[in-house]
Amino acid sequence: MAGTTVADGGLVEQAFAAAAQRVGAEPDAVPGMLDYVRATMGESKISVFRHLFGAEAKAQAANTAFEEAYGELVDGGRIAPIPGAREAVEELRAQGRTVVLTTGFARTTQDAILAALGWQDLVELTLCPADAGGRGRPYPDMVLAAFLRTGAVDGVQQIAVAGDTSYDMLSGVRSGAGIVAGVLTGAHDKRQLETHGATHVLGSVAELPGLLAGADR
Template identity: 35%
Template sequence: MPIELMVLDMAGTTIEEYGAVYEALAESVTAAGGKPSEADIQRWMGAGKREAIQHLLEEHLGHEVEEATVDAAFADFRARLDKAYRDRPAVPLPGVPEALARIRAAGVKVALTTGFDREVTESLLNTLGWDDEVVDAVVCVDDVPAGRPAPYMIFRAMEATGVHDVARVLVAGDTIRDLQAGTNAGAGYVVGVLTGKLDAIGLGAERHTHLLPGVADLPTLLTS
């Protein structure tokens, strides 16, 4: 069935940000009293960052965390991430701009989804120089009631681009939650890309239709 829309994750999927988001997440949770392991952080890859902070703190503190504590930890995360992005700006992953151009030239729409809030997302897009000449829509975690693995960002991307049939939607990402969101949405194509922290074994264990080296390879699916 022809693809009408590709819904792509940002960090680790379409952009290289050198792991800054996960370093900032681990550091902010630790500063707030948590003790997250690398495996703990990996479990929250692709999730909304405020949600991740709250759950990581509650898992390690053993009780519900007050909203003010989560707010403070999230503000600390944002400050750490902002500094990391100023020190080492994000860049497109190799071949991604060319792939996006080919996909859109074929008449397929492209939407980005992210666990970042709108402010962080807009800053990243400005750094990259990506506007509506590069992608058709951008959906952030604060645009929907819940982040991944909920499918809501995918549905919002469909709404924004006028696509009605989820069977004609391709969802791609580098995390387990990206794939879970695609499956929960009922997307016709659920594609894992190996440009993030997970290898083919780790990412391939989750339900998917395709595993590819990266977004640069997505145009090959246009004729499948």
């Protein structure tokens, strides 16, 4: 969601810096940690914290602090939809497609974002890592969970995955999706997206309905 359908203006990094401070990370270590956070955008946040903080208790504490900090920023009106994102989802649904929004955030944060944008009823299904076994991206679990839960298509090759990170691309490729579209409104650039398996690179998710309509012809 963040970077693909939601413009958060760097709130992930701000929330991480706040979380690191709250759990007592050394100030000199935070810039290096932020580099890792940027490189792994799209991954389940608890997985990121396990890598950075090691001990499970500290990783869980950092994850909780991150979710609280991000939630505070969301509640402060600091997020907005990517221009044309809502319209793109509505057009996809008008084309008869089933749309699922996935995230590396926890459910509480995902729900806060949806509420802040008024998107609670925008799509048929929303998924976070815990809804699909807990591993999150770059594993294909959320994509395959969407496939199984919606029953919208006959085979995985009919799935289209769109995202702004390398891990979005990897999860799409690993799921067997026929279209894996990178968008340039978020964390990673065209080279990173293509290197990790993007079949298409779009300026934004607003271009996705046109891409899929063209693929149907």
